[in-house]
Amino acid sequence: MMQGTRSAGAARLLNFITEPKQVTYLHSSAYGAQRVSNTITLSQASHFYSSLLRQCTQIKSVTNVKAIQTHMITSGFPILNFGSKLVDGYLKCGSILDARKLFDEMPERHIVTWNSMIASYIGNKRSKDAIGIFRRMVLEGVFPDEYTFSSVFKAFSELDIERDGRRAHSLCVVLGVNASNAFVSSALVDMYAKFGKMRDARLVLDGAMEKDVVLFTALIVGYSQQGEDAEALEVFRCMINEGVNANEYTFASVLIACGNLGDLGDGKLIHGLIVKMGFESAVASQTSVLTMYSKCGLIDESMKVFKQLAHPNQVTWTSLIAGLVQNGREEMALTKFRKMIRNSVNLNSYTLSSVLRACSSLAMLEEGRQIHAIVKKFGLDRDKYAGAALIDLYGKCGSTQPARLVFDSLMEVDVVSMNSMIYSYAQNSVGPEALDLFHMMKDMSLQPNDVTFVSVLLACNNAGLVEEGCQIFASMKNDYNIELSKDHYACMVDLLGRSGRLEEAEMLMKQVTNPDVVLWRTLLSACRIHGKVDMVERIKNRVLELAPEDGGTHVLLSNLYASKGNWNQVIEIKSTMKEMKVKKNPAMSWVDVDKEVHTFMAGDWSHPCSREIFEKLDELTEKVKILGYVPDTRFVLQDLDGDNKEKSLYCHSEKLALAFALWKTSNKTTPIRIMKNLRVCGDCHTWIKFVSKVVQREISARDAKRFHHFKDGFCSCRDYW
């Protein structure tokens, strides 16, 4: 019905403007209120034009607005008084360009027109132009009013120009514009919050005469986005106490704060309040309820909330997928993603980065590639969020080259995409490239953050660049003023420890307040590599006191004593483990062949093709022995005699997985990617190097810590891991 009316209006309009000559104007006061055929008075014409413009904006037709403007000119209508309405018409039809053209031609402009131009530029993310108009109006002596200020502050925060924002605030005060007006003050709170100046934001709220729900919500969001979630909750309580009713937006924001705090108690309380106040069908607050539950680890509750929603939108779907990924339910996240596509819900970079993360945690390269194709289809392959996720995916799948291609094509490189690229190189032992990028950051005026240093130090660590690592570590405090975290120390302890500088590593540990068990285990592990039993004796009791039930420590100690042949101590540790019910994580390897994942444990005969696998294993071992492979029985951690030790090595899970993949894929160009849940064993490492030479194929292995790329008898880690 509505559509019919609009079309009729449009038809009338077109009729009118194709015959402009039929209209002549008579000034009502000069000629009396007479009406001649085809002749109307000025006020009648104004009325008519207004009505036409209204219809144009309803159907958003820029061409018709233009036609009206032309008609006014050709028929001699005094356009001057109509400029504001025409500019407004263009803006409402979405043509900011035509509006601006007319705006610039106008000899005089009403304050409303200035304000409309500013608001439109801001709505179109053209903050620079908005500020340009704002400055021009001040220069031309037009006083900005509360409407101007309520929209212009956003432009300063978008461009991150705090000084100019503050100046505009001063001007607002000087001009006596009512800054305690709820619209102006909420825009101010938002601006100061985006600058991270929460004290100023708070002062604005405290000084506001009328405190409405929007003003409070702006402050709540500000605190939460600055990471001060407890404060956000406090403001919410304050608002309730002052008798201001929360709305959908307030609930959404305060629930995010609860989720960030992991505050399930308050989260549930607010969920109850939403139900009580009848906001159950409001998508925004329900999305936040969903997010709150998944951030508190209750992913099943999130799914329940999702199911109850009649019309989940793009954000709701994305939030669910992100929650699933965060809670380790990657497979389900992918299922939901496919369902989202089937339901024709539009995707954006948020959705894609979450679903790509699911692929990278499972190292699902094929699935990831398919999603990369979707990313391209949506034109988001140069977007920094989707890009960082793609870089991460390829890095975690051991392919730094495609990662670099994505990185090089990014529209904008920020610290996160930079960190992702450095981290990809680090995991794959491409140390020099990682360092090159790190040094490039200075030229690009990109400020490295704590994550940058974790990545760079890891790169030094994995590539054995000890001196470089030490220098960079020292520069963190001296040149970059970055607070040292446990991750940074862990990298350094590992770097020093593995390179044999154990005393220095131990000294470094002393600088750490309350070192955790992971850090201690790093040092213990270095002791194991270098056979430093004396140091182990010195520190082991402290580690065991700190975390008596930590399986990793026991396994490490048991492995250390086993490699030294101290079987009595091994037995002792194993019995303690039994007593304390500490479980050892069994070694497991898997390989993806023809889109099917095959899993192997050491000495595993459960695979239906076991006979063929062991035959292949025999064949390979014979060939590598000819090339000089000697089984390294130091890596057998059981008390067996020589012959049995060799047999035990022989059927490690990574060897089985590789034998299977080689038996199954005869095409030499098919890449082989093995994954292992623990670190790859030293003997297997040597064996795979030889195999890569024998079969002339590239083999990559992702273990718990990093990648090994084997080619022609060598490994990318240069035997340093």
Place this chain on the structure above:
DNA sequence: GGGCAGGAGA
């Protein structure tokens, strides 16, 4: 002619 809100990356 106007302000405030929900989802993402290492």
